[in-house]
Amino acid sequence: MSDTRLDIIAIGNAIVDVIAQADDAFIAAEGVAKGSMRLIDTEIATSLYGRMGPGLEASGGSAANTVAGAAALGARCGFIGQVAQDQLGEVFAHDIRALGVHFDTPVREAEPPTARCLILVTPDGQRTMNTYLGASQFLPAAALDRDLIASAAILYLEGYLWDPAEPRAAMRAAIETAKGAGRKVAFTLSDTFCIERHRGDFNALIANGDVDILFANETEILSLNESDDFEAAVAATAAKVPTLVVTRSEKGAIAIQEGARAEVPAEPIAAIVDTTGAGDLFAAGFLAGQAQGRSLTDSLTMGAVAAAEVISHFGARPVADIKALVTAKLG
Template structure:
């Protein structure tokens, strides 16, 4: 097996986040559930955008956020995703490349436009996400750079991308490429609604031994296993994946490896401003720790440090010096 030239290569949604503050009355009037995520079509996205308050445009997408966090901590990263050849597409390309992440997939011509996520943040820091996936769900197998995938120590896959047919085929192909190159495959379950649709697919990936690192939160691991609670869910799945990582919001995180459970508390935060991207940045810290050869416990702590930074401000891209924060807390 040749030496990896990238720490992580990820496949995920290429989306621009539009973040605006909103009160709970607005959330209720719009028929939303605070803290939830729903998919919109183009007409719904246009209507909601018109009713939202002033917003900030920040490039997002779950796996892309993870790579931006990793790059901020010094990791070498590559991204595979699809934007349209439009203004938001150019914004996304510029923002991701500016973090130091390699991104070379050509922009797609014509409709649909680049994906966007309309995020409403209530005063308690909860984010309600309304996503129009647009061009991001038209990623074909032909867009895969197999050399890039084979050069990454870990292939990181975003569960949200399993929903449409084209990216699902692309990710299956990428798994084969990574496996043939002797690389590890990490998978994030992303959301309970995705699991509800593709539980059998995800369980088959796990049962076939194709997932080396599985990321989930409490709700997602319960949805995957249909267990009565998160602890029972961990018990049901921990012997099926080499490394399982479960985030628990203010209760910290748990990982299981070789029959051992390792738990860390959440990092203290003076004030929760916006929980957008907390899971993405947790994965960034954890994967960077693994790339640096750190222990599972230290990797969990790095995840907690990165997540705490991201929820202290608006947006899912780090604003503080994550490398410095980790050095101060872990050395």
């Protein structure tokens, strides 16, 4: 769109990831399901961090990872998220700005500290996330740059941030601003625990026409519809949103846009090292493709290429030149 300052502006948790390897026994001892995400308090965060192996620290957060990937693919991106006035807050801000993403959310001077996610990666590449939300759950509507939101072609929201009341109100205000400016709103369901807690809200957003592009994985689309029939769940949701994107891990991904369906296989990789950020980077590729005016199939392929790159190494952000990988694949 010629009258846009940004292609994508995202609102999400501003988190610093700490990623460490762990075996299945360590995960079991924690009493958490492997491959899941749980919210933890300050006490658990401190205890778990002390028992983890050597870690890799990198700025993360679901929606932040998505705009980081989209920026790497050439999209003009911005991010809104709350950090505290502390060292991790400075790390987060530096990292995202260094990627060319616009970020100017005012820092929070009070407690709690900047959010962090303690990620345990097992030898099979599965990641188990233990998230301390910290300052990120106190993003107020007053911190929104409404002019910037109105200037972006797509507003992208993460379901993870729907849990706390203050950022939920901020995201509702952002949707109103984007819709008032005639922009599209994209929403990712994030995790089944988010759906279990907020299924009513999510379905209401969809029914009210507040979501133009919905991202889900296979288990999430089933949970949203309280169904065990994948195709029935897809059909039910696709009838309510202009664009539905569903990722299916090694089975690839599908998208249905205004009744037209496209499917792509997963991109082959030598080995899965760490699945952290796979869905985030898939969304990055798809949204960047849509911003470039590419076809539904090409946008899905861009998502698959970006996701394959990020699961081939530790960390939730690209290491290789994903723009070059997409060019090699699609031209």
